[in-house]
Amino acid sequence: MTTNNRFVIIGAGMAGLNAAATLRNEGYKNEIMLLDKNSNLPYDRPPLSKGFLTGELDEEQILLRSPNFYDDNNIKLNLSRSAIRLDLDKQLVELDNHETVTWDKLLIAVGSRLRKLNIPGTELKHVHYLKTKEDSILLKQDLQSCEDIVIIGAGFIGSEVAASCRRKGINVTVIEALPTPLRNILGDRMGEFIAKLHRSNGVNLITNEFATELTGEDSVKEVVTNTGRRIPCQAVVIGIGVELDLNLIERTEINAANGIMVDEYCETNIPGVFAAGDCALWPYFGEKIRVEHWDHAMNQAKTAAKNMFNPKTERYNTIPYFWSDQYDVRFQYLGHAKDWDSTVLRGSIEEKKFTFFYLKNNKIVGALFVNDPKNVIPVRRFIMQNTIFNDPSILGDTHQKIKEVATKETNN
Structure with a gap:
């Protein structure tokens, strides 16, 4: 290892900040530099479509740490600077002002970038994407006069913004190209539940249709769809997902596919170079996956930091988890179910309190919890232990406690 006496973290979001804090908690004494192209102190992104957007939270309340945290912990913030090139042999990163920073260990936590909608009219005023605090502030300003x-x-993101706008009394139309919302993640039955939830709260949800043009002379006035439908509006929010930005490693020997490939210790194929969060492709039950959620970014970064300080000491084996608040519903999801061969419902869809299991080969690969948080911990254990259910329908028996329904048979 070189003697630059510095750990460098590229990306000051949830992953990068938690890595820096963990390094100090683990006892790392030398310099930590946190690089980010944005100028803001690290802040929490989930409130941008909820509490911060509605005005219930202010800028100080969404900070991930207090402003004095960085000086108190000797974490050097290098903000408003983009990393543009890595030299793996010399262990240095070049910044957009041509300065270079050397490292002993490097963590890449660059997150993801918004996928842009390529149709006419997206350059009009009052057309929004939602990724940063600045995005949320601009949208919040428009909502003050938007009908x-x-x-x-x-x-x-689109669903949460819709719920926030309805709380403010704004007329909301949501356009979704799929037959149901979130069909690719949750399937049709849960997609129908989400569709009904939005419609029952006054949202005009249009499915199996997509936007083809935004019209207006200077500001957006209408959204035109592929069927010729024209929807009047004073503002538009585009939420069609995110994509990777791997430009930083393109001319390096760091292995990447649909993400930066890391092992169970969050280390890339280059010793001393780690990745965590949205950009990392990591091993999960025999496959390589990438996860774009808050909980994953936090936990994987903590594991990466521990292995940066004490190599190969902690494996990352956390079950993916995310949540979403919409109207009177708290959604929680565990697992990573790309496909499944059966589902089981436990609870009542009508009462909006249930757990919906996704199974493959009689094992739980994912579970959606709707206002049903008590089941999260035992189900996480079932997934972690690869528990086999000889009769999966038993999961739906509400007369038995969820932690008591598993067979003793496991396949670890």
Whole structure:
């Protein structure tokens, strides 16, 4: 190892900040530099579509740490600087002002970037994407005088913005290209539940349709769809997902596919170079996956930091988890179910309190909890232990406690 006496973290979001804090908690004494292209102190992103957007939280309340945390812990913030090139042999990163920073260990936690909608009219005023605090502030300003808003995409961001706008009394139209919201993640039955939830709260949800044009002379006035439908509005939010930005490693020997490939210790194929969060492709039950959620970014970064300080000491084996708050519903999800061969419902859809299991080969690969948090811990244990259910329907028996329904048979 070189003697630069510095650990460098590229990306000051949830992953990067938690890695820096963990390094100090683990006892690392030398310099930690946290690099980020944005100028803001690290802040929490989930409130941007909820409490911060509605005005219930202010800028100080969404900070991940207090402003004095960084000086108190000798963490050097290098903000408003983009990392543009890595030299793995010399162990240095070049910044957009041509300065270079050397490292002993490097963590790449660059997150993801928004996927842009390529149709005419997206350059008009009052057309929004939602990724940063600045995005949320601009949208919040528009909502003060907005009567009708169109949201393109019924994913989690679009759904949360729709719920926030309805709370403010704004007329909301959501356009979703799929037959049901979140169909690719949750399937049709849960997609129908989410669709009904939005419609029952006054959202005009349009499915199996997509936007083809935004019209207006200077500001957006209408959204036109592929069927010729024209929807008047004073603002538009585009939420069609995110994509990777791997430009930083393109000309390096760091292995990447749909993400930066890391092992169970969050280390890349280059010794001393780690990755965590949205950008990392990591081993999970025999496959390589990438997860774009808050909980994952936090936990994987903590594991990466521990292995940066004490190599190969802690494996990352956390079950993916995310949550979303919409209207009177708290959604929680565990697992990573790309496909499944059966499902089981436990509880009542009508009462909006249930757990919906996704199974493959009689094992739980994912579970959606709707206002049903008590089941999260035992189900996490079932997934972690690869528990086999000889009769999966027993999961739906509410007369038995969920932690008591598993067979003793496991396949670890």
